[in-house]
Amino acid sequence: MKKYLFILRQAPYSSYQNLEAIETALALATFMQKVSLLFIENGVLQLLRDQNANLIRHKQFTQAYAGLNLFDIKDVFVSNTALNQFGLRKEDLNSNITIINNSQIATLMQQNDIVITI
Amino acid sequence: MKFVLIVRTNHLNNSYSALKFAQTALQLEHELECIYFLFDGAYCANQQIDMPSDEYSLAKDWSDLAASYNLTLGVCAASSTRRGIAPNNFAPGFAPASLGQLVASCDLADRVVCL
Numbered sequence: 001m002k003k004y005l006f007i008l009r010q011a012p013y014s015s016y017q018n019l020e021a022i023e024t025a026l027a028l029a030t031f032m033q034k035v036s037l038l039f040i041e042n043g044v045l046q047l048l049r050d051q052n053a054n055l056i057r058h059k060q061f062t063q064a065y066a067g068l069n070l071f072d073i074k075d076v077f078v079s080n081t082a083l084n085q086f087g088l089r090k091e092d093l094n095s096n097i098t099i100i101n102n103s104q105i106a107t108l109m110q111q112n113d114i115v116i117t118i
Numbered sequence: 119m120k121f122v123l124i125v126r127t128n129h130l131n132n133s134y135s136a137l138k139f140a141q142t143a144l145q146l147e148h149e150l151e152c153i154y155f156l157f158d159g160a161y162c163a164n165q166q167i168d169m170p171s172d173e174y175s176l177a178k179d180w181s182d183l184a185a186s187y188n189l190t191l192g193v194c195a196a197s198s199t200r201r202g203i204a205p206n207n208f209a210p211g212f213a214p215a216s217l218g219q220l221v222a223s224c225d226l227a228d229r230v231v232c233l
Contacts, residue, residue: 002224017126017157020197024156024217031221114230116124118157 005112008043029071036075044082047093124232125159136233152223160198165209184211
């Protein structure tokens with residue numbers, strides 16, 4: 001078993017790869033792989049509550065982040081730096097997300113075997 | 119060393135880095151356990167891509183690489199279906215592959231590179 005880390009750095013609807021990444025992460029979890037997610041840069045916007053992508057004819061996929069623990073994905077992180085850049089607080093985000101700083105991000109990347117950056 | 123290469127960039131957008139990585143790794147006698155085309159990488163498999171004659175055609179380069187080293191180029195079925203690239207439209211050397219196959223290859227690999 002390998003440890004997978006997905007790093008999401010794009011705004012939610014700027015690319016379909018964001019939806020595909022979460023779909024892939026969930027699929028890997030069903031293969032009993034250890035999966036973690038890290039949101040940095042514009043990627044933090046994926047975590048905002050109360051989004052409605054249906055208005056722009058895009059599937060609303062970000063609510064999946066609230067139910068990741070059902071798939072045994074418990075390690076979901078967001079960059080402190082990115083949150084500050086957008087003036088966001090923990091209350092603005094979906095629940096169960098851990099805020100980490102840059103040195104913790106470096107440690108996280110070292111702890112995982114496979115890093116997939118979107 | 120045993121590598122798995124995940125290509126997630128399309129044929130117009132930087133997947134040359136992935137091709138070059140694969141060619142170099144094989145020339146240096148590393149093993150490529152699997153080359154897997156995920157997300158926009160699935161575009162690389164489309165045999166109907168017809169590049170102008172004075173530009174490079176990566177799909178042909180991938181097929182040539184697969185033929186020279188007897189490799190299978192695995193394409194994520196969900197990714198290719200979304201992009202309108204059915205298996206009968208794949209260039210030579212490309213074949214549909216499941217995420218389960220990718221996981222099995224990653225388990226065997228020393229390094230997984232995603233470009």
